[in-house]
Amino acid sequence: MTRKFAFNDPDVVVIIGSGAGGATLAHELARKGVDKIVMLEAGRHFTQADFENDEWAMFNKLSWLDKRISAGGWHHTKTYPNLPAWIVKAVGGSTVHWSGVALRFQEHDFHTRTTYGAVAGANVLDWPITLQELQPYYELAEKKMGVAGSRASGLPPMPESNQTKVVAAGARKIGYRRIIRPVASNSEPYDGRPGCMQIGFCMQGCKIGAKWSTLYTEVPRAQETGRVELRPESMALQIRHDKAGKVDGVLYADRKGRQVLQKARLVCVAGNSIESPRLLLNSASPMFPDGLANSSGQVGRNYMNHSTAAALAIHRKPVYMNRGFDIGAVIADEVPPDTRRGFNGGYYLEGLALGLPYAAAFMKPGGWGRDVTSALEMYDHMTAIWVCGEDMAREQNAITLHPAEKDQYGLPVPIVSKTYHGNDEAIAAHGLGQFRKLSEAVGATRVIDMPAYPASHNMGTNRMSERARDGVVNKWGRAHDIANLYISDGSQFTSSSAANPTLTIVALAIRQAEHIAAELKRGTL
Template sequence: MQIIESQEKYDVCIVGSGAGGGMAAHELTKAGANVLMLEAGGWFDSEDFAMFTWPYESPRRGAGTERQPFGEFDACFGGWNIDGEPYTTTENTNFDWFRGRMLGGRTNHWGRISLRFGPDDFRVRSKDGLGHDWPISYQDIKPYYDRVDRLIGVFGTNEGIPNEPGGIYMDPPEPRCYEHLIKGACDDMGIPAIPSRLSIITEPHNGRAACHYCGQCNRSCSTHSNFSSPSVLLPPALETGNLEIINNAMVREVTYSDGKATGVSYVNKENGKEYKVKSRVVVLAASACESARLLLNSKSSDFPNGLANSSGIVGKYLMDSTGTSVAGIIPDLMDMPAHNEDGTGGAHLYIPWWKDNSDLDFARGYHVELWGGRGMPSYGFMGGIQNYNDLLQDRPRGGGGYGKQLKEDYRRYYGSVVGFSGRGESIAYEDNYCEIDPNVVDEWGIPVLRFNYEWGDHEYKQVKHMQETFRNIIDEMGGEPLGDMPSKEEGYGITNPGQIIHEVGTTRMGNDPDRSVLNKYCQAHDVDNLFVADGGSFVSQPHKNPTWTILALSMRTSDYIADQMNKGNL
């Protein structure tokens, strides 16, 4: 293949434009660095997307496609299966790898759940003897959490829960009707249900309008009221004049010579040609697994097993959140008068972890995300609940499919379903990993990843506790779960690893170069001008969604890069 080498040398080359890459671009361009960003997907502007498109305007009524598996109007293009970009698994592994292929990546459609890790989350081994402690503490990262809160904006409340630290919050919106009912049941059961912490602004902030409560955050936001990298981080970076973005750039490897990363090589997906760019510093922020793939594919005589991989740890300790869900039909929510409860594009309440593990048969914890109510009707929204007419005890089981009775069923059941989704912490196991498949390449000839992953006893027992808890809450509300409790043989309904899309840990940080890839500043032990600014650096994966910590760590890493460049050390 013809390789075209750029003559320009950038200060920093960033691979990826999501949370980690976007924050690195925002901070480094502000510091005066000349930055090149490479993104494997196309350009995206939330102002031009389907925020106000009605489901009936589509023949699919909003049903998902392979390119948009979460729905036709969901603002993330990519998915678990992408033409030309396969991945493989070892025997008995069911790992699902979701990739966003667009400017901003998965920040365009995520739930905006913006939780800080707590003090105990950085010292897990000291707490229960499992996994490893981080080389940093909550106090090390707290100033950056504060800066991220102020820069982006987040609503919530400070509840004083020891390992659920609060932040700098805007006022949260009021709970919806069904959320009030959930909270009432939880209060009676001694389970906390508190305002959500979402990066959706409820007041004007940094030139962005307050949320107008259309409930369509997964479609991105034309008013930039919620957080995504293209809405919040990249425009200010571009305004400095110090950022260049190249889209449809599928990075092949990080180039290396004489102990230093020299830049990256990428394939232009539109013309099929390969290009090499030079930079003083390389920042990988392509997502935990993609960044590991790039390092493993970047081989040389110094690093025959992959760049910065003298430890053999790249790709290992892969983690994803555990997950399971239960939905229930609540008679008290049937036959409700018509009312609008769109609110933000996410729950206004959530349940933080509330238990003492000394009384349980599993380690770590989980939080609970609530859903249901009278959201935008679209494909499949009735969800089979017509089979629960006997809860009303006024007509036989079974629902109509046409005409008057169908309309009556819609009016009766619309908004009567509530749901609970657990998101739990898994343990970091060295045997959960991604590696290069020696026999498979993608459309551009780049070797692909092969995954090996199994849940352990802690994860299965944790999910069993989720299922039991959710069903008890539904019972306390006077409802009935939609479906039976999954059996032990069914894994208690645990999701496949990768399905929650919280994968982290493949380039973990640590003080020991023999057992970690990065130091506490996310700088490669082996190559001092190479950094990783995505979830790959995580040593553990607390039950909290990882995005807020990716942003804080990327900001911290960017400060360090700017300081070291100014001192002439990079």
């Protein structure tokens, strides 16, 4: 049942974004009886029939390719100057193309300032919540998403691919023992969705719907309640507020380019760590000259996207890493913090299978030659790894607005500035070294380190904090400055952890929905 809500209805809850945070929040609020919800999504509404088992075709179809500028000291300024992050512009957001890795944060991740102390050149801060507070919501998230191997879902682990077996064997040979495979894809039929068929095109949109995505779970289920209206191709331009400083509407451009104002009782922003702060900054007014919720000056600051590196190993015999689920073995032995390694925090080694087109593109961006072609000739003998480590929050790593250049909506183009902290570089180097060791331990003849490719793990920029001066939102994701404005995506993260962020985004959205529904019932929103 689809309802439509009036533009001038002041009782509407407006959610901006339909990814892991926004769509989960919409569904959970609707289940709790919140009656009028409008979900704005900048991208198109694709269906599984639109998915193709073709890497580049789906990259061009799904990706957020509106102009962005990479700045700062990271290599993206040369290798990917206009693609600082590979995210999706479509209903479902990046849950359409995510790898499916579903990892929980560890206890120390919520206490980085307490654990590491003051880190020179960084802006580390403790979260205002603990792992203990979030544990029950992790359980709910794992059950909702169908995490294979999770006690909450009851699903068995995903079958082992050849890539899993080779990487795991090498890991064990060098002494690793914590080899896991927690992925939010059905290892057998679950929750009305089929079991994984091991097709291997997981990051191009799961054509059969085994992998969890809000596109075909939270979004349609929210709509079925009759309490949620989805408006695709609706780009949020500005959040408006009244004379008292409370938000009261969202101005957006619809699919025909018309500017429409949707009145609102409260606004929840879930547009990812680039678009969410960009929207707050673009919503500056005489009352909020530096942007909404920005009395601390922290909106857009502390951008994190994990300390990453990637590598390929070529083995003596065929591996066929392209066959099977895209994530193989995930090695967790290096996650616990141990400063004897020369850095704070830790990292996962994730066996992320690359398709041939991506292997060719990422191995040597913009380059070619015999070193590349000789490797590609051995593609069927390859394994691949992605180092996913904790990224230090830094104020200088930020989303800012270009002073002159505008996009197709007339908004300033976002500048994504990132310069690695020495801690980030140490994690990446250590991870690459360990992958080389484990690969050579099982006879790899060649290991190729690659520059980190654009990651979708965007975090920070509207971070949680106990004190208003240190961040943007409180422990519920509620803006310190504006009582009826919430952040509902990964931009509220205070630290990055080494864990992929999606599971935590979903857990926080479930928790936030519980809070918002209670506040609405009490009449305090």
